[in-house]
Amino acid sequence: MSSMEAVVLVGKKPTMNYVLATTLPLAEGKKVLLKARGRAISKAVDIVEVVRRRFVQNAVVEKVNIGTEEGRVGADGKPRNVSTIEILVSVPEQPAKKGK
Amino acid sequence: MSSMEAVVLVGKKPTMNYVLATTLPLAEGKKVLLKARGRAISKAVDIVEVVRRRFVQNAVVEKVNIGTEEGRVGADGKPRNVSTIEILVSVPEQPAKKGK
Numbered sequence: 327m328s329s330m331e332a333v334v335l336v337g338k339k340p341t342m343n344y345v346l347a348t349t350l351p352l353a354e355g356k357k358v359l360l361k362a363r364g365r366a367i368s369k370a371v372d373i374v375e376v377v378r379r380r381f382v383q384n385a386v387v388e389k390v391n392i393g394t395e396e397g398r399v400g401a402d403g404k405p406r407n408v409s410t411i412e413i414l415v416s417v418p419e420q421p422a423k424k425g426k
Numbered sequence: 427m428s429s430m431e432a433v434v435l436v437g438k439k440p441t442m443n444y445v446l447a448t449t450l451p452l453a454e455g456k457k458v459l460l461k462a463r464g465r466a467i468s469k470a471v472d473i474v475e476v477v478r479r480r481f482v483q484n485a486v487v488e489k490v491n492i493g494t495e496e497g498r499v500g501a502d503g504k505p506r507n508v509s510t511i512e513i514l515v516s517v518p519e520q521p522a523k524k525g526k
Binding site: 364371374391411 | 465467
């Protein structure tokens with residue numbers, strides 16, 4: 327079944343860790359939802375691009391959502407909003423050999 | 427005409443500069459395409475979120491594209507790829523007052 331979905335939360339680990347965590351479920355036919363906040367947003371985009379270009383060439387970006395997460399408290403005690411991104415990546419089903 | 431499109435290139439200036447540069451064309455009914463590379467990707471998402479939440483509440487994200495720009499040369503002389511994002515923001519046309 328390709329309807330299963332893996333979630334990868336992008337944080338402070340090296341990019342290649344997340345590239346691997348994204349590539350493996352894709353290789354099993356799962357979709358992968360990458361989620362990142364704040365500065366990790368750029369890293370999430372890097373991860374998707376590395377996966378698409380070097381590891382799973384037929385992977386496609388199905389959807390990109392951006393948003394805001396409220397109520398996190400900064401160092402000064404004031405509430406801070408932080409931007410978020412969600413990128414859904416999948417591998418289109420192979421056309422069956424019998425055609426269609 | 428709301429089919430015109432303004433382009434905002436997101437770089438190293440303060441976020442609010444780009445927020446203003448995005449808000450003004452939206453207020454005139456234009457679409458705005460924000461483009462960013464590398465670390466500025468997170469800032470581009472911040473800008474869109476600030477615009478949507480504080481300045482143009484009915485603005486919508488029409489499309490988000492991510493990609494890679496090749497061939498930039500890093501400090502060590504090796505070619506570097508850099509991730510890119512393009513976010514298209516617009517304000518839906520007001521429903522006519524006569525209702526529909």
